[in-house]
Amino acid sequence: MTDKKITLTEKDIPTQWYNLQADLPQPLKPPLHPGTLQPISPDMLAPLFAMELIKQEVTQERWIDIPDPVREVYKLWRPTMLIRATRLERALDTPAEIWYKWEGVSPAGSHKPNSAVPQAYYNAQEGVKRLATETGAGQWGSSLAFACAQFGMACTIYMVRVSYNQKPYRGSMMRAWGAEVFSSPSDRTDSGRRILAADPETSGSLGIAISEAVEDAAMHEDTHYALGSVLNHVLLHQTVNGLEARKQFQMADRWPDVLVGCVGGGSNFAGFAFPFMPEKIRGEKKLRLVAVEPAACPSLTRGPLAYDFGDTAGLTPLLRMYTLGSRFVPPPFHAGGLRYHGMAPLVSAAVEQDLVEPIAVTQLETFQAGLLFAKSEGIMPAPEANHAIRGAIIEAERCKREGRKEIIAFNLCGHGHMDMSAYDAYLSGKLTDASYDEQALALSLAHLPKAN
């Protein structure tokens, strides 16, 4: 019998991130300039990103060193524990083992600081004074606010309106760390004002908030932009988590059969699962990777793989990804971090190349799964994380039907302390299975850029 928790010490925090680009069977297609439709060059991104991050975006190197000052901040909460959900196993009466990596212990309460900290660090190193960003549920905004406080930078956050209203404490948290926070669309940017004029009642979207943050950064010399998911360098930083998990499974003398994560932009799933990929790609070990997305925003299971804008206003380069179209505004379900129209190019490529299996789940089944987890394992999970829990339960129930003693592991990417109103709604029977408008989706997809 192993311990319930596999605990590492600080010396086990990885010293390098893992870059899947080095091992992907078919390489990524490059981002395109939205005007010329030609591949963009690194210097075209320089007004928005630190040069070191641009290099990480395109590098094919397998291992990238983690700077010491970043590891020092990681030590505030890393390494995180790998925990066996024995009580959940008993509740499900499954022969499978269920393990979860618990990323909610970071100051901001999720995996997001894994990338916020290096992004703030590299920008500070290059003399940038302020970072502008978007946030959905607020996990990323909190994380960047925290990270900027560590390196003495200012921070401006555009928070998707529906989450701004649903989760006011997230805004308070960002302000407590010294950031300024605005409901998006706001009247501070051209992009925001245009959207507000067209639809004053809009619930907002990550695509819109990204437009505002990019515009803010582009208009100010001392300001850069930071993105919380989707881009290669963000997924790279998140692998600190999966690399720890690999070591922990080694300590437990196990290799997982199935890895499960929720996907919005794709970074928490990628960070957890990608470090296990090399053996799978080389055919040395069996492993299934399951990406769980919300049925109300199903880029992987319903979207085409196409070049599309990362934002709604069309300010960003075109990325090749599974997408619902950059005009798609998902319904206001509670997993705000999963309300994004596209999917990280690296996750998209892994799905295209049959390395990752996507599934879509509905809101109600995720909250049911989250409450079962909270009652059995104690932790109150974020609505996003409930998608991963639901995915793990689906696998555990399959194992029960098939009588298999598989090892299932999922990334519990954050706590739900700021999301209790969603649980209230569920418990009082007011929550529904939010669904999107098929016509709006068709219209959004009809407007995919001409590059395709």
Added chain:
Amino acid sequence: MTDKKITLTEKDIPTQWYNLQADLPQPLKPPLHPGTLQPISPDMLAPLFAMELIKQEVTQERWIDIPDPVREVYKLWRPTMLIRATRLERALDTPAEIWYKWEGVSPAGSHKPNSAVPQAYYNAQEGVKRLATETGAGQWGSSLAFACAQFGMACTIYMVRVSYNQKPYRGSMMRAWGAEVFSSPSDRTDSGRRILAADPETSGSLGIAISEAVEDAAMHEDTHYALGSVLNHVLLHQTVNGLEARKQFQMADRWPDVLVGCVGGGSNFAGFAFPFMPEKIRGEKKLRLVAVEPAACPSLTRGPLAYDFGDTAGLTPLLRMYTLGSRFVPPPFHAGGLRYHGMAPLVSAAVEQDLVEPIAVTQLETFQAGLLFAKSEGIMPAPEANHAIRGAIIEAERCKREGRKEIIAFNLCGHGHMDMSAYDAYLSGKLTDASYDEQALALSLAHLPKAN
């Protein structure tokens, strides 16, 4: 250079709790029956408490075994880390070392489950079907809701009205774990109805909520009462934390010069500090213990040491403690867990016997301290924990003035994720130094029971 975090593994979770009663130079005076003023016998407590807990309340044994099923639940989050606040040290420019024990990683977000779990366990063992309790800020209520879920029991919680309104997500959390929650005073009990009739606008108090929970338990055969602090058995359970901290300081090759904790009922402070007491009592090692209370509810620094009721309606036995009188209703400051009129008899005795130094701090200085901590160490602390942080900063500033390289350690008893409205109020300049009414205090003290 030691690690920033001293990490234990599951085998380091203590197998016994430590009972200060075995080492206290002068023994505790017994609780008295409120009618006869004679010491109460254990069987008089039997309608409210499990027999095993009553035994723990009075035992003089130094070590009490922790049952295996309790240790199994502890493993959901224990052992917790001892962390060196290097970034706070730098922000304060102090020669002192500052360490904190981080208890906010429990499912409920504080130290409270350390006692909620054994209380639920012993009651479940003895066939009790439901526990009734009070809660201030909601940390204790959440913890008991979580603990009852682990042992299949029902749970009813009376939450002090001001906190019920200030911290709605705490109620949601309790409901998510399956408990029922009522704003106190409520119309469900005689005690509650009487208070409501006298003052419909009352902000409530822990004393009132205790009356309601005790009455609920006394009126129902299948129901027992659970208290989150004050009583000897609660402080006993909390020592699991200080025992871990002792081991961690040993691993770091250190012995603390000063231990700091906030005090409301006294259990988090006692649990952290008492296990370091034997060497101090025997004169083998130097050690200062500082108990930090809110200036707006200053039982240790303003109250007499006297026999008093634990609740407002006068339903409980009389306990000998520093008290502001059981009729005292503290102003509605945000550290709801510290809004209690009395102090644990064991902490009171330790103060009386010059083993513990009490200090009182104001609301604004605690939030200032909490924000400095959040910006430097990342974690967003509970308003209660901000009192401990303020106490540690006072010691660190003294060390700076005196040029001393002392080792200061405090108990960071909980996170502030449910308390962000308080930070909002502070950041927007709306928070004040809540203070109590001197006349009301005098009146309350004039009504101390005749036993004195």
